Amino acid sequence: MDQSTLRLSVMQSNSALVRKLGTMTLLSKEEAAVLESLQSNIVRLKRGDVFISDGGSLSATFVLRAGWAARSLKTKSGRRQIISVALPGDILGLHASFRRTATYTAEALSELELSAVDPIQFLDVSRRFPLIAAGLSWFTAREFTILGDQTLRLGRLSAHQRIAHFLAEIYSRLEKIEEVEDGLLTIPMTQTDLADTLGLSHIHTNRELRKLRENGLIEVQGRRAVRILDIERLCDVGMFDRDRYPEIALSEPLTGSG
Amino acid sequence: MDQSTLRLSVMQSNSALVRKLGTMTLLSKEEAAVLESLQSNIVRLKRGDVFISDGGSLSATFVLRAGWAARSLKTKSGRRQIISVALPGDILGLHASFRRTATYTAEALSELELSAVDPIQFLDVSRRFPLIAAGLSWFTAREFTILGDQTLRLGRLSAHQRIAHFLAEIYSRLEKIEEVEDGLLTIPMTQTDLADTLGLSHIHTNRELRKLRENGLIEVQGRRAVRILDIERLCDVGMFDRDRYPEIALSEPLTGSG
DNA sequence: CGGCCAATTGATTAAACTCAATCTGCGTGG
């Protein structure tokens, strides 16, 4: 089996994690199988369920198999801020083996399918399969980039720009996991969730969404879907750089293979 | 040499990194020496110098030996947002071995002493010394926590609260590296730097600082120092949890030692 | 048909920004 065929088979895996890591590194069949086998302990949750609690103990690492989740924090006065949104294939609590206290809350934004993995297994697998270790580190680095972008968004963009920037980011991330069809994004967040992500009131979020609609940038389809009508202009409005999360170049040598 | 004596000697190391890691894991003399030896290539920079450039290539990992640095991003319209502030002992670009493109800019906030380390060396040392690997992962997790707090600060705190929260965080972090003397913090940031960290205009930052002064929470000493007069009230005002960055408990078993 | 959650709209208030001057401390060249 040549490399492109292999890559194809990895991309067809039914594990979102394998598909995602497969876009970053070139996993062997064995590596893909190992990653699959880690995810045997599957849990199903409904919207609103909390599976990691800020300040509580974190005994497992969670792999998102289907659905969306939010990492969030609350001020002492009870206001919620969503730190970042996790999409299928993302990992939460990868650091569980080093710090067994959670520093954020994680909750289901939609119906959720996730697997709870003993964090020691991740360490073990990382030791045995350097490419997986590299992939996981790559993941961590990407999370870092996304958090940086979130900071820029909250600190230096207007409400209008924040929404456009966020939608562009989600578009870009969903695109990579083949979940965009003709500009249609299924976003299982309420406007209040969106507001809590963008540091806005839900009322202001509603009004600014309407402006994006009126400007012909997006079209809201029912309660949980948004069609991006003009991704170029959306990126312009939100000052979002479409090339910000590139795949790893397959020709690029992967260092750190030990 | 018993453990407490060993710990003492590590804490007296002249390398901020060794001191910092030493508060997290119990480093052996050999491990401390290896960490020291990594940092032989020392660079000195002056305020404003950029040593990592967003979008540019990232070929080294930098260890901050003395002085402060900022990770920042710019919007396309040129507005600056400081993502996080790095203090002595912090590491920038630890992911350089996995992603050789920088996703933020790093610049000196003060005169700076840092060492540029070949990222492969970090990988190599991590493989040979599991405790160091654990310490570095711990570092990464802590950076994550700090970024999450920054997000909460920008998204859900008022200008007044943001300043109090940030000062409390800095107090807490400086305290751990023995750089607080009787509440006095040496903060080598201009008010514009502070504003760019907190997502505010420098004018508003100035006014809110004055209010903190008028309320007897802080006292500004010259251009580059702030005395915290009442850390309890400052934490209350900023809704900052003083116990948010605890040291690792020495009795807690370190997993992932292989 | 209610009941409930989410979305929407209007009116008002409050927070933070921008623009426009000063002011101040400090270093430097004359």
Place this chain on the structure above:
DNA sequence: CCACGCAGATTGAGTTTAATCAATTGGCCG
């Protein structure tokens, strides 16, 4: 030693943005 220049800090005035308060509407499910 002093005038000058400059960057950073400070203050005032007016404007904009976004939050809050208060209803009302829309859709969906039992």
